[in-house]
Amino acid sequence: MAISETGVVQSERRWALAMAVVSVIFLTAILYAAIAQHLSPPSNVELIDPATIHVSGEFAEDNLGTRLEPEGGVVIRLVTTQFSFVPSCVVVPQDAPVTFRVVSPDVIHGIMVVGTNVNTMIVPGYISRVRTRFAEAGEKLMPCHEFCGLGHSQMIAKVRVVPVNEFKPDADGRAHCAEP
Amino acid sequence: MPSLSRLILAHLWTAFAAFGGAIILGLWQMWVRSPFAAPLSSSENYFISVTAHGSAMGYVLTTFFIMGFGYFVAETALKRPVPFPQLAWAAFYAGIAGVVLVVATVISGQATVLFTFYPPLTASPWFYVGLVLVVASSWVWCVLMLVAMGQWKRENPGKSVPLAMFATAANAVLWLWTTIGVAAEIVFVVLPAAFGVTDTVDVGLTRTLFSWTLHAIVYFWLLPAYIAFYTMAPQKAGGRLYSDTMARISFVSFLIYGLPVGLHHLFMDPHPPSGFKTVQMVFTVLVAVPTLLTVFTVCASMETAGRLRGGQGLLGWVGALPWKEPMVLATGLSFSMLWFGGFGGLINMSYGMNAMIHNTSWVTAHFHMIFGGSVVIMYFAIAYEIWPKLTGRKTPSVALQRVQLWSWAIGMMILSLPWHVLGLFGQWRRVAQFDYSDPNIAWWSPWMAASLLGGAILVVSAALFICNIARFHIDDKKLQAETEPMRYAVSLHPGTAAPAALNGFSLWNVLVLVLMTAAYAVPIAHSFVVKPPQAQVHRVNGQ
Amino acid sequence: MDNQTREGVGDPAEFAAASAKLTDVPQGAFALAGTAVGLLVIGWLLVYFLIFLPRGPVG
Numbered sequence: 035m036a037i038s039e040t041g042v043v044q045s046e047r048r049w050a051l052a053m054a055v056v057s058v059i060f061l062t063a064i065l066y067a068a069i070a071q072h073l074s075p076p077s078n079v080e081l082i083d084p085a086t087i088h089v090s091g092e093f094a095e096d097n098l099g100t101r102l103e104p105e106g107g108v109v110i111r112l113v114t115t116q117f118s119f120v121p122s123c124v125v126v127p128q129d130a131p132v133t134f135r136v137v138s139p140d141v142i143h144g145i146m147v148v149g150t151n152v153n154t155m156i157v158p159g160y161i162s163r164v165r166t167r168f169a170e171a172g173e174k175l176m177p178c179h180e181f182c183g184l185g186h187s188q189m190i191a192k193v194r195v196v197p198v199n200e201f202k203p204d205a206d207g208r209a210h211c212a213e214p
Numbered sequence: 215m216p217s218l219s220r221l222i223l224a225h226l227w228t229a230f231a232a233f234g235g236a237i238i239l240g241l242w243q244m245w246v247r248s249p250f251a252a253p254l255s256s257s258e259n260y261f262i263s264v265t266a267h268g269s270a271m272g273y274v275l276t277t278f279f280i281m282g283f284g285y286f287v288a289e290t291a292l293k294r295p296v297p298f299p300q301l302a303w304a305a306f307y308a309g310i311a312g313v314v315l316v317v318a319t320v321i322s323g324q325a326t327v328l329f330t331f332y333p334p335l336t337a338s339p340w341f342y343v344g345l346v347l348v349v350a351s352s353w354v355w356c357v358l359m360l361v362a363m364g365q366w367k368r369e370n371p372g373k374s375v376p377l378a379m380f381a382t383a384a385n386a387v388l389w390l391w392t393t394i395g396v397a398a399e400i401v402f403v404v405l406p407a408a409f410g411v412t413d414t415v416d417v418g419l420t421r422t423l424f425s426w427t428l429h430a431i432v433y434f435w436l437l438p439a440y441i442a443f444y445t446m447a448p449q450k451a452g453g454r455l456y457s458d459t460m461a462r463i464s465f466v467s468f469l470i471y472g473l474p475v476g477l478h479h480l481f482m483d484p485h486p487p488s489g490f491k492t493v494q495m496v497f498t499v500l501v502a503v504p505t506l507l508t509v510f511t512v513c514a515s516m517e518t519a520g521r522l523r524g525g526q527g528l529l530g531w532v533g534a535l536p537w538k539e540p541m542v543l544a545t546g547l548s549f550s551m552l553w554f555g556g557f558g559g560l561i562n563m564s565y566g567m568n569a570m571i572h573n574t575s576w577v578t579a580h581f582h583m584i585f586g587g588s589v590v591i592m593y594f595a596i597a598y599e600i601w602p603k604l605t606g607r608k609t610p611s612v613a614l615q616r617v618q619l620w621s622w623a624i625g626m627m628i629l630s631l632p633w634h635v636l637g638l639f640g641q642w643r644r645v646a647q648f649d650y651s652d653p654n655i656a657w658w659s660p661w662m663a664a665s666l667l668g669g670a671i672l673v674v675s676a677a678l679f680i681c682n683i684a685r686f687h688i689d690d691k692k693l694q695a696e697t698e699p700m701r702y703a704v705s706l707h708p709g710t711a712a713p714a715a716l717n718g719f720s721l722w723n724v725l726v727l728v729l730m731t732a733a734y735a736v737p738i739a740h741s742f743v744v745k746p747p748q749a750q751v752h753r754v755n756g757q
Numbered sequence: 758m759d760n761q762t763r764e765g766v767g768d769p770a771e772f773a774a775a776s777a778k779l780t781d782v783p784q785g786a787f788a789l790a791g792t793a794v795g796l797l798v799i800g801w802l803l804v805y806f807l808i809f810l811p812r813g814p815v816g
Binding site for chain 1: 257258261326328332334335416417418421456457459460480481482483484485486487488491492495496499500502503506507510511514518560564565566567568569570572573574639640642643644645646647648652654706707710744746747748749750752754
Binding site: 036049053056060063153169 | 777779780782790791794801805811812
């Protein structure tokens with residue numbers, strides 16, 4: 035005889051239970067990564083007026099790029115705009131906690147650092163913030179990965195990760211790429 | 215022949231005509247991105263093509279196919295005429311007017327904003343008007359589906375709505391809920407900006423509203439494929455649907471869990487707070503469940519077919535299935551691609567893991583596999599199944615249909631699998647030209663060439679599909695008359711009526727309202743309470 | 758569910774006779790779907806440990 039109606043229900047329950055176990059495996063791994071390994075989607079609700087970014091304040095041109103802040107901590111400030119990164123090359127120390135702070139004065143852009151988990155959208159009106167730690171030295175591509183207009187394909191920056199002893203900020207804490 | 219055959223065929227031909235044009239553009243796009251020089255390869259042309267390809271595949275192929283198939287199900291599963299056919303025709307023409315506006319504005323370079331059209335990039339207002347017309351036309355379809363189901367229920371008190379219609383109505387309810395987001399975005403923010411009434415937009419708000427639509431829309435696209443899995447494949451295989459109840463639970467689960475999770479498309483956006491992102495992730499895990507349930511139930515249904523045909527042992531039933539039947543073949547091929555598509559989707563949803571692949575080619579490869587592959591191959595199979603009923607002619611060549619289905623699946627695998635690899639190892643999205651002299655990029659060449667080959671196979675397969683369905687329309691004495699009525703799968707235990715909760719949507723609409731409020735009220739209110747700075751409108755055609 | 762008893766796959770009486778062949782259902786489905794989902798979980802865990810975690814923190 036074919037399986038009875040009760041049998042069908044029981045088998046579907048068994049399967050659903052197995053799928054619940056699978057879901058718990060995923061959830062556990064995800065939450066472990068988020069909490070213990072500091073691996074979660076970056077969020078930051080900090081507002082900024084796109085129209086006045088260049089004019090003054092944190093993202094004025096002379097304050098962009100990498101800086102070892104007076105209070106400690108390495109912060110990299112970038113402006114993403116149609117169609118370039120300002121600056122288009124940044125240098126960061128290896129194996130140290132660093133924070134990217136990125137804004138857009140015009141349209142939506144997005145950044146990722148190839149080979150790492152650094153990834154975020156740059157939404158006009160908000161300051162995007164990504165905290166990470168680069169384990170490997172080397173030159174990494176940082177493209178704009180969201181369509182921002184016809185020049186989107188050419189919008190790529192570089193992140194130079196240098197060993198700590200080669201990371202030499204000036205008196206003001208600023209470090210620049212040796213050549214563009 | 216169903217009385218609405220002309221209307222249904224009008225919808226389906228619109229869908230597949232858009233598909234045919236779009237797939238040629240898709241191949242050209244892969245060529246432009248590849249290491250091989252392609253003709254007419256300017257950035258402007260490339261992004262016009264991406265906009266046209268995405269809009270045609272994501273908005274026209276899907277909406278018109280789903281509407282046409284829905285009218286077919288409403289008539290054949292309920293065995294009664296669809297109410298208000300004049301309204302249905304009027305809606306069709308409104309939809310066509312919308313398509314004309316979209317095509318005209320995109321081709322003339324006035325709407326190069328891609329199918330996601332993220333403000334503040336702003337196209338010609340007529341592009342958005344066109345999209346609104348297509349959506350409004352589909353709303354008429356939704357209402358007609360619900361009216362048809364309601365009328366049948368009044369005429370058949372105490373009986374279960376046939377599963378194919380219940381699922382179609384669930385899809386209609388889903389679509390009504392999900393289009394609210396994009397409709398609000400267009401009507402209240404984007405159109406005023408496009409018409410020049412406002413000159414700034416709140417970008418966070420538009421992204422949030424669009425995300426409302428952006429996830430459940432893929433379930434709108436996918437549910438017809440699942441209708442075929444549950445109600446057509448077991449029938450064609452010669453078996454029974456293992457559990458009608460489980461099928462209903464799956465469709466209802468998509469409605470409840472598919473709608474509130476749109477914010478997971480904003481995992482990488484700064485403005486949704488982490489708490490919301492975590493809740494979204496948990497719900498997204500829940501929306502994986504109806505697919506996992508479907509996989510088991512459909513396997514069990516096909517198992518009844520295989521064993522009835524003499525299949526022995528634990529897996530002998532697989533080989534015993536009638537793989538010569540296009541619907542059965544398509545289901546097997548669809549499930550194969552669903553493994554990869556599901557794998558990609560699970561990675562995308564996994565919170566921190568999303569950072570690994572957001573806006574890389576992994577995402578593009580994923581939705582080509584799961585939508586272009588698993589879902590669209592079932593659209594083909596459904597077309598092959600219903601075209602004889604619509605034209606009154608028997609299928610001229612089942613073998614050619616099988617060749618087309620195989621070539622589609624093979625082409626999709628070759629297109630998409632290398633593309634997944636490239637995305638995982640750094641290739642980012644929406645790029646017209648790559649600099650292959652850069653050592654970081656040079657290693658992509660053979661993978662890009664492979665994907666390009668996959669795309670070429672898909673174009674050939676698409677042409678064969680169009681030929682296969684066009685064949686039915688040639689007034690050829692060689693084609694025999696189709697006399698078989700449409701048959702849907704019978705349940706293994708057909709006796710019991712479905713409970714009221716699985717025979718209607720009142721309860722689920724309340725639950726959806728609660729969940730949508732919980733998911734979206736605060737993120738949307740944020741824009742009005744906090745009033746974030748707005749961005750200047752950026753017109754794409756340099757007005 | 759009561760809607761298709763006279764259509765679809767054969768006569769209900771015939772089906773009852775043939776259903777002796779269905780005693781093993783759904784063991785085959787458990788095997789096939791179970792293997793597929795099992796491979797899915799393994800694949801996900803491989804990406805998790807070998808690619809995702811080594812790429813470093815983000816947040």
